[in-house]
Amino acid sequence: MIFAGLDIGSRSMELVLLQKGRIVEWRKTDTGYDPLGQASHIMEGLSWDSLTATGYGRKLISDNLNAQAITEIQAHALGVRELFPEARTVLDIGGQDTKAMALLPNGKISRFEMNDRCAAGTGKFLEFMATSLSQPLEKFGGFALTGRPGVSINSMCTVFAETEATSLMAKGCKASDIALALHHSVVRRSLSMLKRVGLNDPVVFTGGVARNPCMVKLLEQDLAMNLCIPQNPEMTGALGAALYGASKARAHSTASK
Amino acid sequence: MASEYGGMWKSLGMDLGAHDQLLAVLGQGYTDVFLSQANRPKGMDYFNFVMSEVHGLRIKEMLEAREQGEKIVGSYCVFVPEEIVRAAGATLVGLCSGGDFAMEEVERVLPRNTCALIKSSFGFKLGKVCPYLESADMIVGENTCDGKKKSYEELNKLVSNLYVMDLPQTKSENARALLKAEFVRFARAVEELTGNPITVESLKKGIAITNAKRQAMHRLEALRKADPEPISGLDALLASQVSFYDAPVRFTESVNALCDELEERIKDNVAVFPEKTPRILMSGCPMAVPNWKLPWIVESSGAVIVGEESCVGERGLRNLTDDSGQDVESLMEAIVDRYFKIDCAIFTPNEDRADHIVQMAKDYKADGVIQYALNFCQPYQIEAMGLESRMEKEGIPMLRIETDYSPEDAEQLKTRVEAFVEMIG
Numbered sequence: 001m002i003f004a005g006l007d008i009g010s011r012s013m014e015l016v017l018l019q020k021g022r023i024v025e026w027r028k029t030d031t032g033y034d035p036l037g038q039a040s041h042i043m044e045g046l047s048w049d050s051l052t053a054t055g056y057g058r059k060l061i062s063d064n065l066n067a068q069a070i071t072e073i074q075a076h077a078l079g080v081r082e083l084f085p086e087a088r089t090v091l092d093i094g095g096q097d098t099k100a101m102a103l104l105p106n107g108k109i110s111r112f113e114m115n116d117r118c119a120a121g122t123g124k125f126l127e128f129m130a131t132s133l134s135q136p137l138e139k140f141g142g143f144a145l146t147g148r149p150g151v152s153i154n155s156m157c158t159v160f161a162e163t164e165a166t167s168l169m170a171k172g173c174k175a176s177d178i179a180l181a182l183h184h185s186v187v188r189r190s191l192s193m194l195k196r197v198g199l200n201d202p203v204v205f206t207g208g209v210a211r212n213p214c215m216v217k218l219l220e221q222d223l224a225m226n227l228c229i230p231q232n233p234e235m236t237g238a239l240g241a242a243l244y245g246a247s248k249a250r251a252h253s254t255a256s257k
Numbered sequence: 258m259a260s261e262y263g264g265m266w267k268s269l270g271m272d273l274g275a276h277d278q279l280l281a282v283l284g285q286g287y288t289d290v291f292l293s294q295a296n297r298p299k300g301m302d303y304f305n306f307v308m309s310e311v312h313g314l315r316i317k318e319m320l321e322a323r324e325q326g327e328k329i330v331g332s333y334c335v336f337v338p339e340e341i342v343r344a345a346g347a348t349l350v351g352l353c354s355g356g357d358f359a360m361e362e363v364e365r366v367l368p369r370n371t372c373a374l375i376k377s378s379f380g381f382k383l384g385k386v387c388p389y390l391e392s393a394d395m396i397v398g399e400n401t402c403d404g405k406k407k408s409y410e411e412l413n414k415l416v417s418n419l420y421v422m423d424l425p426q427t428k429s430e431n432a433r434a435l436l437k438a439e440f441v442r443f444a445r446a447v448e449e450l451t452g453n454p455i456t457v458e459s460l461k462k463g464i465a466i467t468n469a470k471r472q473a474m475h476r477l478e479a480l481r482k483a484d485p486e487p488i489s490g491l492d493a494l495l496a497s498q499v500s501f502y503d504a505p506v507r508f509t510e511s512v513n514a515l516c517d518e519l520e521e522r523i524k525d526n527v528a529v530f531p532e533k534t535p536r537i538l539m540s541g542c543p544m545a546v547p548n549w550k551l552p553w554i555v556e557s558s559g560a561v562i563v564g565e566e567s568c569v570g571e572r573g574l575r576n577l578t579d580d581s582g583q584d585v586e587s588l589m590e591a592i593v594d595r596y597f598k599i600d601c602a603i604f605t606p607n608e609d610r611a612d613h614i615v616q617m618a619k620d621y622k623a624d625g626v627i628q629y630a631l632n633f634c635q636p637y638q639i640e641a642m643g644l645e646s647r648m649e650k651e652g653i654p655m656l657r658i659e660t661d662y663s664p665e666d667a668e669q670l671k672t673r674v675e676a677f678v679e680m681i682g
Contacts, residue, residue, distance in 0.1 A: 056668070073676035097672075109680045114673055116659070116666060 001249060004048035005242030006067070007075065007235075008035050008057025011095025011123060012208065014238040015042050018246060026235055036060055050249060052241040056096070070244050072237050073099055073112050078247075079240030080204045081107040084228045088200035091190055091219075091227075092236070093209035095123045100193040102200065111197045120156040121189030123209045129182045132162050133175045140179065141212035147180030156189060180214065187218040194223075204228045206236040262313045265320065269391040276386045279358060280312065283547055290553045294489055296529050298522065300515030301488075304495050307503055311546070315502060316388040319348060323392070328451045331393030333378060334401060335573035335599060336424055338440055340592050343463035343505075344455045345447040350389050351501030352378060352396065355545030357662045359384030366411050372634040373661035374543065375408045382415055389502065393418065395450050397443075400424050401603045402636050420446055426603055437593045444589070460588045464580045470505045473512035474574045480519045481563050482621050484536070485528030487519040490562020491552050497569050498546045530561045535682045538623035540566035540614050541641065542631045543573075548662055551629055551670065558675045559682070563621040566614050567629075572599060575613075602636035610640065611647045618653050625654040625681040627674070632661045654681050 003018040008031060017025040029042045035057045050068075053061035058069035076092045076099065090101040098121045101112040119125050130140040151173055155161040161182065168178050186209075194203070203225065209215055210233035220227055230236055266273055287308055291301075307315070319329055328347040330337075333354065342349040357373070358380035366383070367376055381387035390396065399422045400406035406421075413419045423439050425432030444455050453459070474497065481493055496512055503511075522528070537560045539552065544567060555562055566572060576598050579591040600610035618626055628644055630637040641657050648655040656677040660666055 056672075071672055071676040071679060073672070074679045097669075109676075112673075112676060112680070114669070114676075116669055 001050075001246075002048040003242045003245040003249070004043070004046070004051045005075070005238040005240065005245065006039060006043070006051065006053045006055075006061060007072065007237035007241060008039065008053065008055040008061060009072070009094050009096070009237070010056050011127075012234065013038060013042060013055070013057070014235045015046075016235060016238040016242045017046060017048060018239075018242040021246070023239065026232070026238070028234065031057070036064055039065070050245040052245040052248075054237050054241040068245065068248070070241060072097075073101060073109065073114070075237040075240035075244065076206055077101055077103060077107070077109050077240065078243045079230075079236035079238075080206060082239060082243055083230050083236070084202060084204050087202050087204045087228065089194060089197065089203040091194055091203060091205050092207040093121070093123055093186075093190065093205075093215070094207040094234075094237075095127075098122050098190060098193060100190070100197045102197040113193045113196050115189075115193070118156075119158050120161075121186045121193075123207065125158050125161070125186060126182070126209065126212065126215075128158055129162065129165065129179070132165060133179055135175075135179065138211075141183070141214040143176055144179035144183045144214040145217065147174065147176035147178070149177075149180065151177045151181040153178070153181040153185045156185065161185065183212075183214045183218055187215065187222060190219065191222055199223070201225055202228050204230070206230060206233045208234040210234075262317065265317060266312075266388060269316075269388055270385060271388060271391055272385040275359075275384050276312070279356075279384075279386045283311070283356075284309075286547050286549065290549045291491060291495065294491065294529070296527070297492060298488055298515060298518050300511070300518045301492050301495075303511040303514070304492070304499055307499050308495070308546075311502075312388050315504070316392060318504065319350070320392060322348065323394075326451075328394040329389075329392055330395045330397060330447065330450075331389055332397045332399075333405070334397075334399045335568045336399045336401070336596055336601075337397045337422065338443065338592050338596055339467045340460065340463040340578055341440065341444050341455065342447055343466050344459040345444075345451040346453040346459070347394075347447060347451050348504075350393070351545070352390050352393070353381040353387035353545075354378040355548040355662065356380075358386060366415075367408055370633050371408065372402075372404050372631045374545065374631055374634070375404050377545075377662060379408070379412065379415075382412070390416075395420050395446070397422055401601060402634070404633070404635075424603070425597075427605060428597070433593065433597050436597055437589070440589060440593055440596075455585065457583065457585055457588065460585060460592075461580055464578045464588065464592070466505050468577045468580065469509045470500060470512075471574045471577055473509045473516070474500060476516045477512055477519070478564065478571065478574075480516060480523065483523045484622055485526075485530060485532050485534065486536075486561050486563060487522035487528060488515075489529045489556055490537070490539070490565075491549065491556055494544060494549075494552055494562070494565060494569070497565065497574070498544070500574075501545075501569070535560045535624045535678050536563045536622055537561065537678075538564050538566060538614070538618050538621055538626045539570070539629060540617075540626050540644075541629035541637050542634055543568040544629075545569060550662065550664065550667060551627070551658060551660060551674075554667065554670050554674050555627065555678075558671060558678050560674075560678045563623055564617050566610075566617050568601070571613075571617065572601070572610075575599075602640045607640065611644055614644065615647070615651050615653065618651075623653070625656065625677060627677070628655055628657045630657075630659050632659050
């Protein structure tokens with residue numbers, strides 16, 4: 001049996017194929033403006049027995065491609081549990097959303113928080129700020145790490161934070177120092193969310209933003225603990241979705257015996 | 258609807274163009290949220306009809322009664338004692354709020370960061386689209402939260418017939434004395450409005466009509482404890498919403514007829530949702546028509562709403578008024594007793610409410626509680642924080658939602674509600 005998990009986020013989509021509990025294939029692409037078309041594209045040439053969708057596009061996929069759907073919150077919890085069985089707290093920063101989840105020792109979610117409405121503290125915020133500082137997104141974290149502390153960005157609102165950054169630039173602040181300050185502001189936001197769900201060690205950091213070395217360093221500093229980060233952190237949701245399909249199939253076969 | 262009632266609305270000074278737009282949106286919303294539900298009880302046909310005539314037939318009926326001398330008292334809050342209004346031979350209706358309307362105009366009068374409920378009631382006034390408000394002979398505002406009491410100062414500039422009722426904020430003896438004094442003052446004001454003296458007989462009649470309505474709703478609530486549920490939470494909420502403006506005796510009969518049908522459904526094991534559907538208790542701010550966003554999201558996310566701990570729900574209907582008194586004084590005391598038990602979040606301290614939520618969660622076999630606060634509604638927002646730890650102690654999962662009437666956060670809310678349903682399922 002092959003179980004497919006497809007995570008359609010606001011920014012990117014990931015696909016994982018699971019066979020006998022092992023990842024046999026994973027792919028990633030941009031979500032773009034045609035998520036269904038992109039999904040068909042990413043799944044080309046592959047076959048599976050059950051498909052589970054998660055992320056913003058979960059309903060689109062479940063309505064069109066004979067799939068079941070779960071939320072990205074559950075998907076990340078399941079994916080994290082597989083990769084780090086001891087995990088008690090999850091921070092997932094994706095394109096549009098930041099989520100924090102507290103896991104019980106048995107892996108079930110006991111509490112979660114999610115940013116409401118605006119993009120403060122999300123990947124989109126970092127992307128927007130990288131652009132306004134003329135930095136490629138994938139190098140933005142490294143660039144920020146070269147900055148010196150001392151400057152701060154106080155606004156949580158993406159647009160107002162840019163205003164602050166612009167006025168700092170006008171005062172002659174270095175772009176790298178501003179970049180560091182912007183990362184600090186995302187970290188502050190994430191920490192308050194983590195604290196609201198109740199922070200327990202070990203903490204797993206997932207989502208595309210977990211690839212950002214400055215975010216990781218600042219979070220570890222402020223938490224005074226090491227973070228567990230999956231090798232492919234943006235894939236955790238898709239993995240969780242595939243695992244959900246597998247567990248459903250198991251439950252079904254047990255029930256029908 | 259427009260052609261039939263156009264003249265009536267015009268005579269009330271309403272903005273017909275804007276009102277047509279409102280009705281179109283309302284009608285579409287109703288179709289999407291209510292008529293699309295599967296396996297609804299037949300008894301809901303009555304409520305569909307009432308909703309389709311929400312600004313039409315009921316207004317016509319009230320205006321015709323007014324021709325015969327019956328006054329209309331409009332209110333915004335469950336603290337306005339319906340027994341007293343009915344005793345004076347007047348009719349009590351809930352005034353419009355629950356949807357965003359004419360917000361640009363509202364934000365010239367009220368700060369943007371005012372709760373949606375208050376802004377909405379101003380929007381209906383400024384947009385001239387609420388026939389209830391325009392036909393009311395007396396509008397009762399009650400000093401509950403700071404937002405409401407200060408906004409009534411502004412509303413007073415927009416209407417000529419605002420009566421402001423003061424309310425206590427603690428459950429002390431002094432506070433009860435204030436409520437009593439205010440109810441007595443209100444009784445005088447309604448007597449003056451109607452020209453009808455309030456007597457033992459008229460009070461007993463007022464209490465009987467109001468109690469019967471509440472009893473019918475209690476019956477409906479009790480039937481929702483069945484697992485699986487014979488009626489959707491949305492439909493039950495609708496009945497509760499309609500209770501604010503429908504003619505009470507007819508409403509009572511219709512709810513009882515619905516309950517007869519639900520009893521049959523329970524006997525025949527007819528349910529509106531599959532077995533093992535997670536059961537949710539909604540708790541918090543009122544859900545006035547057409548505020549269906551969150552309940553609709555909940556019931557389209559694989560859960561069923563089994564009860565409402567809200568003013569549009571059990572908080573507003575919970576207790577009956579003792580009708581055994583033999584003089585006006587003791588009946589008035591009984592009315593004060595009844596309203597003084599309401600555990601609105603304006604009270605401090607307000608432990609009763611937390612106890613009620615726990616009790617309701619158990620009675621209705623709820624798998625989780627969704628605590629709903631309107632943005633900028635501090636009393637409920639602050640209580641929600643404390644409730645979180647109380648619910649944790651009780652082992653009842655709770656999701657805290659803050660939102661308003663705009664659709665902009667619907668997708669985000671869906672994800673959070675679905676995740677909560679997965680968590681408790």
